[in-house]
Amino acid sequence: MGEKKTVRLKVKRQEGPKAKPYWEAFDIPYRPYMNVIICLKEIQKNPRTFDGRKTSPVAWESSCLEEVCGICTMVINGKARQACSALVDPLGEEITIEPMRKFPVVRDLVVDRAVLFENLKKVRAWVSIDGTHAIGPGPRVNPEQQQKDYVLSTCFSCGCCLDVCPQVGEGTGFMGAMTISQVRLFNDHPLGKMNAGERLEALMGPGGIEDCGNSQNCVKACPKNIPLVTSIAEVNRQITKKIFGFLGK
Amino acid sequence: MVVVGGGLAGLMAAIRLAEGGHQVDLLSMVPCKRSHSVCAQGGINASVNTKGEGDSPRIHFEETLLGGDFLANQTMVMEMCENAPNFIYMLDRMGVQFNRTAEGLIDFRRFGGTRFHRTAFAGATTGQQILYALDEQVRRWEVEGRVRRFEGWEFLSALIDEGGVGRGVVAMDLHNFEIRAFRADAVIFATGGPGMIYGRSTNSMICTGSAAGALFRQGVWYANGEFIQVHPTAIAGEDKNRLISEAVRGEGGRLWTYKDGKRWYFLEEWYPKYGNLVPRDIASRAIFKVCRELKLGVEGQDVVYLDISHVDKKLLHERLSGILEIYEKFMNEDPTKVPMRVFPSVHYSMGGIYIDQKHMTNVPGLLAAGECDYQYHGANRLGANSLLSCIQGGQAAAKRAQEYVQGLEKGAESLGAKFFEDQIRKEEAANDEILRRHGKENPYQLWEEMGRIMTDNVTVVRYNSKLEEADRVLQELTRRLKDASITDGSKWTNQALVFTRQLENMLELARVITLGALRRDESRGAHYKPDFPNRDDANWLKTTVARYTPKGPELSYEAVDTSLIQPRERKY
Numbered sequence: 001m002g003e004k005k006t007v008r009l010k011v012k013r014q015e016g017p018k019a020k021p022y023w024e025a026f027d028i029p030y031r032p033y034m035n036v037i038i039c040l041k042e043i044q045k046n047p048r049t050f051d052g053r054k055t056s057p058v059a060w061e062s063s064c065l066e067e068v069c070g071i072c073t074m075v076i077n078g079k080a081r082q083a084c085s086a087l088v089d090p091l092g093e094e095i096t097i098e099p100m101r102k103f104p105v106v107r108d109l110v111v112d113r114a115v116l117f118e119n120l121k122k123v124r125a126w127v128s129i130d131g132t133h134a135i136g137p138g139p140r141v142n143p144e145q146q147q148k149d150y151v152l153s154t155c156f157s158c159g160c161c162l163d164v165c166p167q168v169g170e171g172t173g174f175m176g177a178m179t180i181s182q183v184r185l186f187n188d189h190p191l192g193k194m195n196a197g198e199r200l201e202a203l204m205g206p207g208g209i210e211d212c213g214n215s216q217n218c219v220k221a222c223p224k225n226i227p228l229v230t231s232i233a234e235v236n237r238q239i240t241k242k243i244f245g246f247l248g249k
Numbered sequence: 250m251v252v253v254g255g256g257l258a259g260l261m262a263a264i265r266l267a268e269g270g271h272q273v274d275l276l277s278m279v280p281c282k283r284s285h286s287v288c289a290q291g292g293i294n295a296s297v298n299t300k301g302e303g304d305s306p307r308i309h310f311e312e313t314l315l316g317g318d319f320l321a322n323q324t325m326v327m328e329m330c331e332n333a334p335n336f337i338y339m340l341d342r343m344g345v346q347f348n349r350t351a352e353g354l355i356d357f358r359r360f361g362g363t364r365f366h367r368t369a370f371a372g373a374t375t376g377q378q379i380l381y382a383l384d385e386q387v388r389r390w391e392v393e394g395r396v397r398r399f400e401g402w403e404f405l406s407a408l409i410d411e412g413g414v415g416r417g418v419v420a421m422d423l424h425n426f427e428i429r430a431f432r433a434d435a436v437i438f439a440t441g442g443p444g445m446i447y448g449r450s451t452n453s454m455i456c457t458g459s460a461a462g463a464l465f466r467q468g469v470w471y472a473n474g475e476f477i478q479v480h481p482t483a484i485a486g487e488d489k490n491r492l493i494s495e496a497v498r499g500e501g502g503r504l505w506t507y508k509d510g511k512r513w514y515f516l517e518e519w520y521p522k523y524g525n526l527v528p529r530d531i532a533s534r535a536i537f538k539v540c541r542e543l544k545l546g547v548e549g550q551d552v553v554y555l556d557i558s559h560v561d562k563k564l565l566h567e568r569l570s571g572i573l574e575i576y577e578k579f580m581n582e583d584p585t586k587v588p589m590r591v592f593p594s595v596h597y598s599m600g601g602i603y604i605d606q607k608h609m610t611n612v613p614g615l616l617a618a619g620e621c622d623y624q625y626h627g628a629n630r631l632g633a634n635s636l637l638s639c640i641q642g643g644q645a646a647a648k649r650a651q652e653y654v655q656g657l658e659k660g661a662e663s664l665g666a667k668f669f670e671d672q673i674r675k676e677e678a679a680n681d682e683i684l685r686r687h688g689k690e691n692p693y694q695l696w697e698e699m700g701r702i703m704t705d706n707v708t709v710v711r712y713n714s715k716l717e718e719a720d721r722v723l724q725e726l727t728r729r730l731k732d733a734s735i736t737d738g739s740k741w742t743n744q745a746l747v748f749t750r751q752l753e754n755m756l757e758l759a760r761v762i763t764l765g766a767l768r769r770d771e772s773r774g775a776h777y778k779p780d781f782p783n784r785d786d787a788n789w790l791k792t793t794v795a796r797y798t799p800k801g802p803e804l805s806y807e808a809v810d811t812s813l814i815q816p817r818e819r820k821y
Binding site: 137191 | 280343354486487
């Protein structure tokens with residue numbers, strides 16, 4: 001059978017934002033269908049390294065465990081992904097786990113991704129409704145358009161697309177593919193469209209679309225299969241049109 | 250104003266308060282976009298009647314009441330059902346990607362406990378989509394300077410002054426452990442459900458019920474705790490049970506197992522009128538009967554099949570892809586080709602923080618809304634009513650909070666700084682006390698034990714002897730927690746310390762749930778005792794109200810609002 005008795009988890013640890021990172025290894029009893037979350041939970045219950053040394057429990061975040069909240073994103077065997085949907089079987093007998101690479105480490109596997117939400121503010125990623133009071137139905141939407149926009153709307157701000165982007169972390173403040181794709185989503189919406197211009201303007205400044213180096217890593221890293229490269233191309237087209245003064249006429 | 254909780258109800262409350270011109274501090278333990286509302290899959294109910302079926306808010310109201318076995322507050326449910334169509338339109342204008350009909354209208358599908366197409370949906374991630382829309386609107390208010398968000402802050406306790414009036418909250422930054430007092434004239438709690446009390450449930454890891462438990466220990470009442478919904482179809486897992494939405498059955502999915510070598514569609518046979526779409530309590534009891542009593546689970550296990558493989562693939566992709574992907578990712582099988590293996594799982598709490606008809610708790614100045622309140626679902630919630638009750642509750646609580654602060658004689662500003670500083674010091678001392686524990690227990694192991702005892706004894710089938718046993722174990726666990734060591738002395742992102750505090754509150758709430766179930770000698774909605782198999786309106790058409798005492802929860806009973814329709818026999 002070649003049965004695995006234990007799984008070895010090598011975790012990159014760091015006690016605080018300024019502390020020096022170090023590695024610790026843990027052995028976890030194997031069982032079928034186990035994922036990386038189950039391994040990390042085992043460490044919580046019994047925080048001892050593979051050689052029996054007592055240690056502090058590893059800090060990590062999780063919530064939905066269904067790959068819809070995005071909080072448990074970490075780098076597993078070199079790839080940024082959600083720990084909940086990372087089943088152990090295909091990962092091999094030794095699994096390395098690190099915090100995401102483009103965000104400040106808080107502790108161990110916990111990183112601070114507040115910048116993702118700040119970027120959404122910069123590009124005004126919302127529909128400017130008149131208010132929440134009862135003013136009747138919204139606009140009709142072609143079902144084909146809904147199917148297309150729904151996919152864009154499943155972005156859960158995990159940050160994988162930033163983690164793999166060579167342009168992020170170069171000091172330009174590049175907002176990354178997810179932010180640009182959200183601009184596409186809101187510029188597509190029948191009401192959101194009305195503020196398309198200001199969203200595009202936000203992407204024309206520093207950290208905007210110019211910083212994209214077209215490596216196309218983002219689209220391969222997206223766990224939700226969002227067509228990020230198409231989004232970037234589409235928003236680029238809108239910006240070009242705007243520059244030439246066609247938009248809004 | 251302070252809002253605690255950044256899920257659907259909390260965000261809705263924050264938006265309404267900001268629209269009303271108030272300054273809002275919004276506290277959430279995770280970034281709001283990662284709240285548990287993302288897990289709601291199937292949809293949100295509203296009787297818009299665009300399919301010519303003759304549906305109406307009145308029928309929605311009656312079916313919600315019947316679904317909840319008449320324990321819900323009739324006045325509040327009526328208001329919710331009447332508001333529902335306008336909520337859907339509001340969400341639509343915010344950009345929620347609802348599925349569309351050929352004409353471009355919002356589409357509706359079927360759900361449990363009704364025969365109408367009443368459920369609006371955005372693929373199979375409706376909760377996520379609605380949460381995002383509200384989160385975006387709050388972001389807009391943040392930019393306007395009306396809302397300050399505190400994400401990554403854990404609620405610790407309410408500030409209640411000598412006169413018994415709520416004046417704000419004390420919360421802790423989960424990274425640097427700074428403890429801060431947030432003064433407020435009114436606080437809305439929208440802190441979600443307590444699924445983690447059961448160890449494994451369909452809930453997110455953040456759904457500890459800890460905030461409700463902490464409030465309870467401070468004297469806020471808790472109502473109908475014993476009514477815990479067990480959802481019929483989930484994938485059992487070691488880390489959590491993953492929900493497979495009722496929408497699967499709404500789109501034609503069928504439950505079956507083998508009997509005498511042939512496929513047996515037990516729900517269709519037992520309930521010919523509603524078939525696979527009977528309410529959740531009934532479906533879960535049926536699956537328990539099949540697996541535990543008749544021993545007819547798949548391969549003799551606690552498993553039945555949920556089959557959607559006969560439905561058109563394009564329709565499945567357009568309307569259910571989110572759920573089917575979850576199944577495929579975690580089970581490594583394609584549910585469009587083979588039936589899914591499912592079993593019931595703890596899913597939702599109908600009970601919650603005690604509120605009046607306008608969402609005020611028994612402590613003036615403290616309000617509650619969303620899953621953490623108790624008024625809308627009675628003894629069993631209908632599918633796709635949870636998102637609706639979050640929107641309804643959030644806006645109703647915001648309305649009440651604004652009326653309340655207008656009539657307030659003196660605001661939180663009038664209290665001296667000492668009051669707030671004392672509370673902060675008390676919470677710091679509580680942290681230090683946990684850090685000093687050096688016993689032999691591990692809090693995560695104690696949590697597992699609690700989950701096991703609750704799941705085995707306080708779910709679908711309940712016996713008084715086992716409930717008594719569960720309560721005894723819960724008290725034992727509370728004692729053992731005092732002897733727990735967390736092997737981490739740091740005050741920087743010390744998750745075990747936070748979890749230990751949460752576990753203390755969870756254990757208290759677990760007792761409220763268990764004792765409520767023990768006392769209620771009847772069967773109603775999700776609460777089923779084989780020794781008392783019938784509903785008993787003469788004695789038990791009542792709301793359970795639990796109050797904290799140092800010796801344990803004390804229960805009393807209150808009349809239920811039956812002002813609009815008389816309770817009738819519940820038959821499907």
